[in-house]
Amino acid sequence: MVFKATPGVYAPQDDTWLLTEALLQENITADTSVLDVGTGSGALALAAAERGAAQVTAVDVSPLAVGATWLRACLRGLRVRVRHGDLLTPVADRTFDLIVANPPYVPVAGRRGHGVAWRGRGVAWRGGTDGRALIDRICADAPPLLRPGGVLLLVHSALCGAERTVEQLTRTGLRAAVADRRIVPFGPVLREQAPWLEARGLIAPGERKEELVVIRAERQA
Structure with a gap:
């Protein structure tokens, strides 16, 4: 799947493709309802629709991402419901068979709350001082929608x-584990943050690779 970058929209990177691989390993059928949280470019939502999911819903806080995903779905002739809003808030009254999420998770310095930038370019990747500002919210809000x-x-x-992450999801009653790992070079955002990450002891001096993880959590039938 090839995506042209849309100005102002998070472009698919290694984390997107790693999560896409995990998505395609799931049993997606004509009865499956899929939610893509923080859809960005729409890559995951479109992959689920192309796989034959019955219903695909994509949510993003960025109006540009919402528009880009809607347009790409139309151009490919795919049925994707696109909603504008904050994480799972727009779909809090619905349930799904599969929820996929690639939230902002880069640890950054900041003064507001966990340091999350709620506006501007950084909204696509800033995850607060520990990177978990949005991860923790998903761990709390997603399980009831499964x-x-x-x-x-x-x-x-x-x-x-x-x-x-595994512990938080397990506490909600899900069976959770790391499903996949991949070591990749720092992208431009992490390279920019590297001096601050080193100062906090989050990475070793000169370290310029990170490990991406996919957490899979399942609600018992």
Whole structure:
């Protein structure tokens, strides 16, 4: 799947493709309802629709991302419901068989709350001082929206603590584990943040690779 970059919209990167691989390993059928949280370019939502999911819903806080995803779905002749809003808020009254999420998770310095930039370019990647400002919200809000047998797939950097994510999801009653890992070179955002990450002891001096993890959490049928 080829995507041209849309100005102001998070372009698919290694985390997107790693999560796409995990999505395509799930049993997606003509009865499957899929939610893509923080859809960005729409890559995951479109992959689910192309796989034959019965219903695909994509949500993003960025109006530009909403428009880009809607347009790409139309051009490909795919049925994707696109909603504008904050994480799972627009779909809090619905349930799904599969939820996929690639939230902002880059640890950054900041003064507001966890340091999340709620506006501007940084909204696509800033995850607060520990990278977990949005991850923690998804861990709390996504499980109630899973149908029996439903699955949550969540990708983020190991810098944010994969074990913590697994523990949080397990406490909600899901069966959670790291499903995939991949070490990749720093992208431009992490390279920019590297001096601050080194100063906080989150990475070793000169370290310029990160481990991405996909967490898979399933509600018992």
